[in-house]
Amino acid sequence: MATAVAPTRAQPVVIEESVATRALRVLARAPVHIVLIVIALLWLLPTLGLFFTSLLQPEDLGEGGWWQVFSEPSKLTFENYRTMVGNEGITSALITTAWITTGATILPIMVAALAGYAFAWLEFPGRDWIFLGVIALLLVPLQMALIPIFQLYNATGLYDTILGLILFHSAFALPFAIFLLRNFFAGIPKDLMEAARIDGASEMRIFFRLILPLGLPAVASLGIFQVLFVWNDLLVGLVLAQDNQPIQPAIASQLRQFGANLEVIAPASFFSAIIPLAIFLAFQRYFVQGLLAGSVK
């Protein structure tokens, strides 16, 4: 016989884990899990409290804390949210905030991406000194600028406008945004840009087709931080706006000297907290690590 016969392979042995060892394995990890669950609950408690408070009628709130929902779940109602939707002050503040947040996120990221590319990859005289200057601006606290900017806005008519708030937030976001994006872009292999240049791509094309897509993780993180910061800002909105107030100052203005309009504050606060959370979850998938994998080496 000249033909070789493939040897029949024996069925591989499967060793099942016994119930006892399995139980032991789960039990061994239990203490860690219990501690983690307790910590998570503690962390969630204030938010949960806020949520239940927002579901209680003002007269019920007067009788006790939000924990009464556990004994009398029938008290829960979305009535407060219904009222909130009808509350002109709150809805218009939400819309204003949405505009400000959108503008104050996109504008600085666009400027910072262009600047970051230039600082990382273009040669021009004084580049490193200018970059150092930008870094130095990181040290300027926002609070210091409030009064001068207030005066400036008053003089220029930017006070109490959406544009004014967008510009203020953008300006203070820029140093960090440039710093972050420049460093991220500088980490993109030089070969990629040289390859693109030899392929005939213009500086514009390299920026939009190469740098920006590859910088997406950095741009996304920056975007989320900026959205959170602007959306949750109280101080700037309080100083630089009056009628066009964003949501946080609008909520704060519901606080009274004696007591508070909890039935307005609670749902508005909860709602305004949910939005950045939703944005965070939506953009989360861009935080992919290793986007550069496979490009070089």
Add this chain to the structure above:
Amino acid sequence: MSEVKFEQVSKIYPDGTRAVNVLDLEVEDGEFMVLVGPSGCGKSTALRMVAGLEEISEGVLRIGDRVVNHVASKDRDIAMVFQSYALYPHLSVYENIAFGLRVQKVPKDEVDKRVTEAAKILGLEEFLKRKPRALSGGQRQRVAMGRAIVRKPSAFLMDEPLSNLDAKLRVQMRSEIGRLQRDLDTTTIYVTHDQVEAMTMGDRVAVMRKGELQQVATPQDLYDQPVNLFVGGFIGSPAMNMLEATLERHNGGFAAVLGDQRLSLGEHVVSEHPGLQRYDGKKVILGIRPEDLEDSEVAQGRAEDECLRGEVKLREALGSEIMVHFAVNARPALTDDVRELAKDVGEEITDDGESNAVLVGRFEPRSKVREGDTVPVAVDTRSLHFFDPETGAGIYDQANLAKGTRST
């Protein structure tokens, strides 16, 4: 018509270092030219100047009949393959290959045709939709090649394209690139520090050192007639053995005196190296390639004065041959060239007045030598190499000229 011509080209950095020094080199149309040399010899810089990624400080660079000194990379009609491949990580293989064509606004169906064609040549058809990170090293390398060939440029520039591959794949890709280049018949400049790649792939090989061109010749000429010590030591693996020797008259020819031994050089040696006449009674550096050394038991019938006695220090059996390291009572050549070559492979030579040179011989597997033996080793004197100990130049005819010597 797309020859590449360096005319007195130099690259001078702001601190005054000359990465490339007055380079004169002509790469003919359709030729596969390999630039080879140890790291830092300026070969990559020379290539990057052709690519337009590096400014040309002095001299003229022509592609075809165009002076391209100040022409942007994209207008030079060249394609480059990077050592790192430089694939666009966020684009699929298809888009990676098509990138250059899209920039040139080539019509869609033409792009499709050319990408498919390139993918077929490179065996990438089934990977077109994948991202580079899902490819193996060899496949990535192919994509990088695809990106270059799809544009049908007038010249390919390759910067150590195989150095990131494992040894087996490297051998395979070596022949594939060679075949591809012959099929496309496109002028190619290929940079490598691997002299095996240089020897196997190049139509001609240009050896560089410290920014200066040493020799341009076909691989065989380079091997047989190295223009100086550096080229002799760089080309060939294991490297050429270099010994200090004094020449003296002997039986109508010469004899090389090495320590207390004499190696008779027959008349044929002098007739092939007439330049040796001038070194009567003087020192030369004798270069012996490992394959010209053989166990005298195996190479029978050699006269005793055609043998060197040495003590076997190490025996590496490779199956088809045995590498035998043996110490001979003679001074090893210690010139700057030799030191630099040693440094390139990570060794440091110190001159401790040591008069025991260790030679490497490539013996037949039949050889029975063992470590510790002192044996006579036969030297094939037909292909010895001689160099001037002062200048390092190879000693050939009266004018000391080997093939491919720069004629400037």
